[in-house]
Amino acid sequence: MSYTVPDVSSLPALSDPLETAKRLAAYRAIDENVDFKNDKVIGIGSGSTVVYAAERLGQYLKDLKYTECVSKFICIPTGFQSRALILDNGLKLGTVDNYPEIDVAFDGADEVDTNLQLIKGGGACLFQEKLVSTSAKKFIVIADHRKQSPHYLGTNWTKGIPIEVVPAAYVRVQNDLKKLGAHKIVLRQGTPAKAGPVVTDNNNFLIDADFGQLEDPKSLYFKILTLVGVVEVGLFIDNAERVYFGNSDGSVTHADRK
Numbered sequence: 001m002s003y004t005v006p007d008v009s010s011l012p013a014l015s016d017p018l019e020t021a022k023r024l025a026a027y028r029a030i031d032e033n034v035d036f037k038n039d040k041v042i043g044i045g046s047g048s049t050v051v052y053a054a055e056r057l058g059q060y061l062k063d064l065k066y067t068e069c070v071s072k073f074i075c076i077p078t079g080f081q082s083r084a085l086i087l088d089n090g091l092k093l094g095t096v097d098n099y100p101e102i103d104v105a106f107d108g109a110d111e112v113d114t115n116l117q118l119i120k121g122g123g124a125c126l127f128q129e130k131l132v133s134t135s136a137k138k139f140i141v142i143a144d145h146r147k148q149s150p151h152y153l154g155t156n157w158t159k160g161i162p163i164e165v166v167p168a169a170y171v172r173v174q175n176d177l178k179k180l181g182a183h184k185i186v187l188r189q190g191t192p193a194k195a196g197p198v199v200t201d202n203n204n205f206l207i208d209a210d211f212g213q214l215e216d217p218k219s220l221y222f223k224i225l226t227l228v229g230v231v232e233v234g235l236f237i238d239n240a241e242r243v244y245f246g247n248s249d250g251s252v253t254h255a256d257r258k
């Protein structure tokens with residue numbers, strides 16, 4: 001029997017309501033933002049929410065109405081996990097080197113403010129995520145309701161801004177972050193899974209720097225980015241075009257950049 005992409009409204013709920021919310025947001029985002037006729041290159045981000053975006057693309061691939069176009073899509077990953085998601089769903093893998101212009105990219109977020117500025121990097125991916133999201137004509141974010149900030153970044157996500165740094169510079173960057181006004185600065189540890197610091201997909205370290213609530217994330221972003229040793233900052237400024245939130249009542253809402 002031939003396979004048909006399941007209708008979002010007919011999906012049975014998952015055992016964890018949060019996973020149901022993430023899946024709904026991701027499926028809706030793919031359904032409404034992939035142009036199956038014209039898109040060629042798709043960015044696939046990292047984290048637990050984007051798993052469902054790759055899954056949805058995999059469903060389209062199996063549906064004979066879409067197989068021909070989806071099998072031609074080149075999917076650009078944002079790290080190791082993301083690469084595996086692409087391959088596991090039978091999708092074609094590419095790199096930003098080969099495909100520097102991405103039609104649409106999908107990714108999760110740790111917090112989204114009312115202007116669609118984002119904190120990302122809670123799962124230790126951020127440099128390649130930024131490379132992909134800023135190479136995309138359209139960057140679409142998918143998240144569950146916990147990520148929607150009532151106003152400022154730093155309200156819901158209180159672990160600090162993730163900052164990827166060159167290992168040789170981590171002490172210097174920590175000192176410089178203190179001078180910039182960070183209240184709490186932590187070199188992210190891999191324990192209990194790994195003794196010692198988390199090492200990113202780019203062989204760097206991660207610092208989480210808590211600056212409290214961010215009234216002006218853009219200016220802080222540029223201040224941190226110019227510190228010697230900083231590779232990239234987990235503040236995604238003026239980047240997301242639309243964010244889909246999966247809500248606890250099973251609805252999906254979205255917000256657009258003004």
Ligand SMILES: O=C[C@H](O)[C@H](O)[C@H](O)COP(=O)(O)O
Binds near residue numbers: 047050110123124125
């Ligand atoms: O480093 C991780 C990425 O920025 C993720 O996209 C972010 O942490 C959101 O992840 P999740 O969808 O698991 O909440």
